[in-house]
Amino acid sequence: MRARAVVAAGLLLGALPLTPATAEPRCDIELGHPTRGASAVSALGADLPEAARAAGFTATRLERTLKTDSTLWLDECARPYYVEPADPAPDTDGADPAGADDALALHSRPGSALTIYLDFDGHDPSGTAWTSSYGDFTAEAYSLDSDPAFSATELTRIAGVWQRVAEDYAPFDVDVTTEDPGEAAITRSSSGDTVYGTRVVISPTNSIYSDCSCGGVAYVGVFDTPSSHSYFQPAWVFTRGVGTGSKSIAEAASHEAGHNLGLRHDGNATSAYYSGHGVWAPIMGVGYYKPLSQWSRGEYTGANNPEDDLAIISSNGPTPITDDVADGRASAVDIQPGTTSGEISTRADVDWFRFTASGTTTVAVTPLSAGGNLDVRLGVYNDDGSEVVLVDPLSTYVSSDSASGLSATTTLSLPAGTYLANVEGVGAGSVSGTGYSDYGSLGRYTLTLATTTPLLITADPPGGVVETPYSAALTASGGEAPYTWQVTSGALPAGLTLTSDGVLQGTPMHAGNHQFDVRVTDHANISTTTEMTLAILAPYEPPQADPGPPAPPISAPPTPPPASGTASPPTATAVRITTSRLPRAAAGRKYRTRLSAIGSGQITWTATKPARGMRLHSNGVLRGVPITPGRYRVQVRARDSAGHTATATLRLRVRR
Secondary structure (H helix, E strand, O other): OOEOOOOOOOOOHHHOOOOOOOOOOOOOOOOOOOEEHHHHHHHHHHHHHHHHHHHOOOHHHHHHHHHHOOOEEEOOOOOEEEEEEOOOOOOOOOOOOOOOOOHHHOEOOOOOOEEEEEEOOOEOOOOOHHHHHHOOOOEOOOOOOOOOEOOHHHHHHHHHHHHHHHHHOOOEOOEEEOOOOOHHHOOOOOOOOOOEEEEEEEEOOOOOHHHHOEEEEEEOOOOOOOOOHHHHOOEEEEHHHHOOOHHHHHHHHHHHHHHHOOOOOOOOOOOOOOOOEOOEEEOOOOOOOOOEEEOOOOOOOOOOOOOOHHHHHHHOOOOEOOOOOOOOHHHOEEOOOEEEEEEEOOOOOEEEEEEEEEEEEEEEEEEOOOOOOOOEEEEEEEOOOOEEEEEOOOOEEEEOOEEEOOOEEEEEEEEEEEEEEEEEEOOEOOOOOOOEOOOOOOEEEEEEEEEEOOOEEOOOOOOEEOOOOEEEEOOEEOOOOOOEEEEEEEOOOOOEEEOOOOEEEEOOOOOEEEEEEEEEEOOOOOEEEEEEEEEEEOOOOOOOOOOOOOOOOOOOOOOOOOOOOOOOOOOOOOOEEOOOOOOOEEOOOOEEEEOOEEOOOOOEEEEOOOOOOEEEOOOOEEEEOOOOOEEEEEEEEEEOOOOOEEEEEEEEEEEO
């Protein structure tokens, strides 16, 4: 168990010389003390436009916000920061990840140049605006008890906070982490410094809380400031004000980091904080009591803040991530049965996948279980793009941390073939009523495909001989065993029958190439049919030796033997290749069939043009995993023990 860091006053920043990124910035407008509301507007007087420009507001917007949002304060130099009201939320941690042994070393995008550090270890803010306003103090580590070591419950909740905050910032190239990245990864020393971020301290500290009785505090728009960056660090979440549950801490942490990134509160005519409706609430409002909290652009009825959260975040450092899955069916990603991960990063992002299926097929898309921002719609289509089904369940409130209908699942009975699936983020209901749009329906998901592989007949029967007992088992792959076989058209050679379990047996009576159609049906009642050719040969009759000229009269002298010895009798007849066609194959699927021929002794096979990914073995087994769909001509050669050879060109179709 990892112990909490013990941070003494002056151990971190306070013991270091102040750098330009840490030093207190010049105070261009002096108010003398922090202030808010109409008093702040009055104190600014003619300096209001200048203060607004420095804070990223218009003068009208700053004046209106100060008068309507009592949580917006100006410090002694007229720089804006938010002081959130205390609003302890109930602990709702049932969906937290289990097994959080690495809870203090979690990363959402390791390697990103930008960082949001969720600091649970305690922190000394010496030399910052916070100690300038509230005096020197050291923030204690997050805790549920008096034990200095993190308990299993505490680690699980830390992991739950991280998972939720990481999901809120998933659309952006920023690493949300619980592992201390070092001060250089947070502080921005100059405009040329591209490695920086923000620290969000989660603590029960009473030092600021005793003065503000608040849930958190954070400066506005300081995430990427190149001047005195560390002076405005960190953002704070006080567990005395929001509670110790992972849901409430995460909502507050994403909210305070949002202020650092330049975002303001989402409210309405009666409240600076909108608490949402139905299952939904804005992250920059109050998300404690709704299971689906998302970034917003003020589309709900009565919204007082139409700012585009996603655009503002992007303009202050974190850029949108690169799309991970193709957005068109022509470039759909091929998937196999199992689980695939994906991410919806913008409202225009639609992820396409291609798969083969036969019989009962289930496709399920599941957003993140704890703190997910994504409401998904799933579509399944035929390979030509025609719709099979669209699935978009109605989202329904279950609890403050749980909603039904955000995932989508369908189970279908599909004929053997190739299909497409797409995933996109959607809204629900009326945006101006009790619903929400697809604007903030973003985040990670898993797509699970469970299907039987396409049902295929994998081999033609070997040839036989007239009046010779014959038995051969037909083979199939895919589908759901057991299989049932039957002849649907044409005729078997007289004397042969096909059993329901796929055995050709009997004694053939007539020679010839006999063509017939065979159908196999699997346990799910999915069928496939193929044409077969069974070669039945006449019994082998070796050629008679040449008796030579008539015997001479008795009185004639005997004919001397040839000088070179007696000539060898003729050898057996030429090899006959009895396989006339190859079973169809599927690209990316294992394939195996055995060629057949009749000749003297052992038959050895070669092929001059097998399909890419396949090989003809010397024993006549053609197998492998074909790579490219298409129609192929496979040239094969059979050689028997007597040296006789035969060649044939067999057609092979490889389906997509």
